[in-house]
Amino acid sequence: MKEISPKELEQMRATNEDFQLIDIREAYETESVQIGGQVIPMDQVLERSSELRKDCKVIFLCRTGKRAAAVIDALERTQGMENLYRLTGGIFGYIDSVEPALPKY
16 A cells, blocks of 8 residues: 655645645544545545546545555555555644644544
8 A cells, every 4th residue: 555654745735746635534533633635534435536536646544544544445446546645644643743733632
């Protein structure tokens, strides 16, 4: 499985690299803390897969990365998508590496 570290994500933002960030956490989680991107709850990703871009990296994030891995696996198997990445450590990894002032829930 391909991954992008939180610091790599910040580098991509700094250089205006084209990518799509998808937050698959539940509403109560995204209300606590967000780092941008489009929210598509995990249970809706497959039915909303037409919203995923095919012309750039699509980076999925959840709390720790486990749910993102499951979603990517399902999309690769059922949709044949190859441009999918998991944010290493999820939002917690991002907080630890990039924005320690953000709250953990």
